[in-house]
Amino acid sequence: MGKQISLRQSIILGLLGLTSFVGLWHGLAVSGMIPSVFLPSPIEVYDRFTTLLERRFAGATLPGHLAASFQRFAYGFLLAALIGIPLGLLMGWYQILDEIVSPLFDALRFIAPIAWVPFAALWFGTGIGGPIMIIFAGAFPPCVINAYRGAKFVDPRLIEAANMLGTPSHRVIREILLPASVPSIVSGLRVSAGLGWQSLVGAELIVASAGVGYMMVQGQANVSTTTVMAGMVAIGLVGLALDSALRLAERIIQRRRGLEN
Amino acid sequence: MGVIEFKSVDKIFGPRATGFRALEDINLEIRDREFVAIVGPSGCGKTTCLRMVAGFEDATAGVVSVDGTPIKRPGPDRAVVFQQFALFPWKSVYDNIDLGLRNLNVSRSERETRIAAILDLMNLTQYAKHFPHQLSGGMQQRVAIARAYVLDPDVLLMDEPFGALDAQTRVVMQEELVRLARKNPRTVLFITHAVEEAVYLADRVAIMTRAPGRIKEVLDIASIRNAENWDSYEKIEDVMDLESFVHLRTHIWRSLREEKAAQHV
Numbered sequence: 001m002g003k004q005i006s007l008r009q010s011i012i013l014g015l016l017g018l019t020s021f022v023g024l025w026h027g028l029a030v031s032g033m034i035p036s037v038f039l040p041s042p043i044e045v046y047d048r049f050t051t052l053l054e055r056r057f058a059g060a061t062l063p064g065h066l067a068a069s070f071q072r073f074a075y076g077f078l079l080a081a082l083i084g085i086p087l088g089l090l091m092g093w094y095q096i097l098d099e100i101v102s103p104l105f106d107a108l109r110f111i112a113p114i115a116w117v118p119f120a121a122l123w124f125g126t127g128i129g130g131p132i133m134i135i136f137a138g139a140f141p142p143c144v145i146n147a148y149r150g151a152k153f154v155d156p157r158l159i160e161a162a163n164m165l166g167t168p169s170h171r172v173i174r175e176i177l178l179p180a181s182v183p184s185i186v187s188g189l190r191v192s193a194g195l196g197w198q199s200l201v202g203a204e205l206i207v208a209s210a211g212v213g214y215m216m217v218q219g220q221a222n223v224s225t226t227t228v229m230a231g232m233v234a235i236g237l238v239g240l241a242l243d244s245a246l247r248l249a250e251r252i253i254q255r256r257r258g259l260e261n
Numbered sequence: 262m263g264v265i266e267f268k269s270v271d272k273i274f275g276p277r278a279t280g281f282r283a284l285e286d287i288n289l290e291i292r293d294r295e296f297v298a299i300v301g302p303s304g305c306g307k308t309t310c311l312r313m314v315a316g317f318e319d320a321t322a323g324v325v326s327v328d329g330t331p332i333k334r335p336g337p338d339r340a341v342v343f344q345q346f347a348l349f350p351w352k353s354v355y356d357n358i359d360l361g362l363r364n365l366n367v368s369r370s371e372r373e374t375r376i377a378a379i380l381d382l383m384n385l386t387q388y389a390k391h392f393p394h395q396l397s398g399g400m401q402q403r404v405a406i407a408r409a410y411v412l413d414p415d416v417l418l419m420d421e422p423f424g425a426l427d428a429q430t431r432v433v434m435q436e437e438l439v440r441l442a443r444k445n446p447r448t449v450l451f452i453t454h455a456v457e458e459a460v461y462l463a464d465r466v467a468i469m470t471r472a473p474g475r476i477k478e479v480l481d482i483a484s485i486r487n488a489e490n491w492d493s494y495e496k497i498e499d500v501m502d503l504e505s506f507v508h509l510r511t512h513i514w515r516s517l518r519e520e521k522a523a524q525h526v
Contacts, residue, residue, distance in 0.1 A: 160317055161347040165361035165408070166337040175360070202446040 047224035049203045049233060057227060058218035060210060066234060069200060069211040072128060076135025077196045084143025084192075086183055089177050091144070092151025093169065106142065113138035113199035117206050130204045131211075138199030139192040146188025150181025186253050191247040197239050262328050263415030263448035265291040265314055270323035272309055277321065282473035283309050287323070289467060294446040298459035298491075300513060301469030302520045307452045311418050314450060315341050324397055337361050341408035344421040346401045354404050355380075356388040379411045382441065399430035403437075409482055410441065415446045422456065432497055435461060437484040438440045442490075456513045459498060460506060468513060471520045477515060482509060 005013070020156055022042050029041035036044070052062035060068070062248040091098045113134050120137075162176050204213020212231050216239060219227030273330075274282040291297045299307045312318045313325045318336035324331050327339065341360075342438050348357050355376060362372045363491040380386045383403045393401050402422060410415055423431045435458060442449065442462075453459050458467045464483035486492065489505040500506055 041521075056509040155347075157343060157345060157347040158349060160315075160335070161341070161343065161349070162360075163317075164315060164337070164339070164341045165412070166335075166364040167360065168364065171360075171364070176349065179349075 002035070012180050025250055037223060037225055040229055044226050045229040045233065048224075050231055052078075052215075052227065055218075058210075058215045060215075062212075062215070062230065062234060065210060065212045065215045065231075066238065069204060069213065071199055072204075072211065073135055073200045075128070076132040076200065077139050077193055079132065080136050080139035080192060080196065081189060084140050085147040088144040088147025088185075089151045089173050089181065092181075093173055093177060093239040098148075105141070109141040111137075113195075114202045117203060118202070121206070126209060131200060134203035135196045135200045139196030141189045142192040142195065146184045146191075147181055151167045151177040152182030153184075154180040177231075183250075183254055186213045186246070186250045190243065193242050193246055194239065197242060201235050263293050264328050265289075265416060265448060265450060266326050266329075266341050267310070267313075268324045268326070270310075270313070270320045270325055272306065272313070272318065273321045285473040285475050287476055289475070289479070291448055291450060294448055296442060296446075296449040296462060296464045297466045297467060298451040298463035298465075300453060300456060300459045300517065301474060302471045302517060303454060305465075305469045305471050305520075306474030307469055307502075308420055311341075311420050311450055311452050314416065315339055315418050337412045338414055339416045339418055340412050342402070342409050342417070342419045342422045343441060344424045346393070346398075346405045346425075348401055348404055348408070350393055352392075353389065354385060354391050354393070354396075356395070357404055358408045358411050361408060365412070375411055379407045382410075382444075383407045383437075392435035394488065395405060397430075398426050399434060402426065402434060406438070406441070410445070410447075415448060416448045419449065419451045421452055421454070424453070431458075436497055438462060452480060455509055457519070460509050460513065461500060466509075466513060468516050471478055471523060477520075480513070481511065485509065 008132075026042050028042075029036065029039050040048075049062070054061060060066075087101070091101055113157075116137050117130075118136055120133040124130045124133050133152070151173075158176055158180065159172070162172050167176070201213045204211040205217055206213075212234055216228045216231035219225070219231065267289045268288045270284060271282075273280040273282050275281055278520065287310065289297075297311060301307045309318060313320055314327065314332060316332050316339065326332060332339075336515040349360070352360070358376050358379065359372060362375065371500070374473070376389075377386075380389055383405060383406065385400070385403055388396060388400065388404075396404070402425075406422070423434050426434060439462060449458070451462060460482055464481075464486075466480045467483055468478045469475065470477045485505050489503060491500045491503065491506070493502045494503075501510075
């Protein structure tokens with residue numbers, strides 16, 4: 001292992017990476033080797049981004065599109081957590097369910113969410129239902145897997161103690177497996193949110209009538225590559241914010257657990 | 262009632278022919294409200310004996326029963342106190358003790374009364390709202406004992422309950438356990454490798470051989486305790502100085518040493 005890197009150094013290094021990337025991009029864009037419609041410069045993208053913040057394009061401003069996207073994301077993500085976490089815990093407790101569901105689940109989860117787009121559109125429409133199904137397809141597996149692992153790796157002595165006290169299954173699941181799995185579940189939610197957000201924007205490229213993905217498709221149709229890139233920047237920033245928030249939650253919970261055990 | 266019976270019990274971990282032979286032909290009857298300690302060299306299978314009564318392990322051959330009924334699964338009629346406490350870290354002291362009573366569908370008001378009584382008996386009243394990680398090892402084990410005792414079980418199974426505690430705490434806990442056992446006697450199966458502890462606490466001490474564990478000898482302590490009036494001494498160290506105590510302790514020590522010696526041959 002190399003030397004420890006301090007927080008300040010890590011921020012400086014992160015900024016260094018970012019600025020060299022933007023610098024390289026800018027250099028390439030202004031060099032004239034590539035037509036600007038193929039590769040708009042960072043300044044053009046920035047201008048377009050700030051314009052979109054206030055001016056409507058494809059029916060809404062950028063914040064409007066983001067809000068539409070985020071609402072879909074929230075529904076799909078919530079649905080994935082509400083079904084995935086209980087399913088994972090149940091699989092961790094009832095071996096029979098584990099044996100029935102695991103092979104099916106392990107095959108299904110390798111199908112990229114975007115592959116569900118045609119069926120999502122057919123079954124649930126291009127309004128809110130279809131995109132939710134696609135986010136769900138992306139966000140669901142980590143919820144199940146992490147709740148399952150959490151339940152499976154609970155300290156066996158606690159299970160023995162619960163059994164000795166005559167605890168019925170439903171109570172073991174709610175009062176022993178669930179709290180014991182919280183750190184694992186929260187890590188799962190973080191992965192799940194990332195995958196859900198990724199899948200959403202992919203889905204909106206095809207099925208939505210509002211949202212960042214939709215805005216980007218309209219940008220493409222109008223040969224406005226700056227709009228497409230502004231959309232990409234927005235997606236990246238929201239994803240980063242989402243991940244940071246959940247990472248913080250994860251750290252807080254792990255720190256509290258560290259004291260508890 | 263709470264009569265524990267081991268009848269010709271064998272335990273093999275793994276396949277019958279090639280697995281690890283942990284216990285061989287264990288025969289032991291523990292009478293109602295009797296306190297029996299099992300001592301033996303480490304790895305002799307003494308904890309396995311307890312785990313079979315608890316319902317955590319099956320016997321490979323023979324029968325383990327309580328009041329004549331063969332044991333099939335764990336249950337609150339056979340409460341266990343674990344060496345590592347096994348308290349639920351996310352439940353308060355009160356809620357840890359409450360869980361078993363809720364499982365028995367005891368009414369809220371009766372639960373409150375019983376928990377208040379056991380908290381008082383174990384000197385835990387002021388810690389009811391604390392979480393296990395906020396308590397010392399000795400306090401945590403008090404909670405675990407309270408969690409078991411509150412169920413009013415026929416049988417109390419204690420698996421080296423004081424093994425993780427420091428020497429001073431251990432002595433206090435031993436004295437408390439005697440106090441508790443006098444006040445509210447239960448059938449107790451107590452596993453330990455500490456010889457003094459076994460002689461001080463138990464009515465009878467069963468000595469086990471090294472693996473495959475067999476019962477080598479069962480010593481009657483109660484008759485000597487009564488004849489020599491050990492209970493008239495308040496402190497454990499006073500009892501430990503008595504000639505009758507020293508004699509029993511030395512006997513068990515020698516017996517265990519033979520097993521240890523044989524292990525290295």
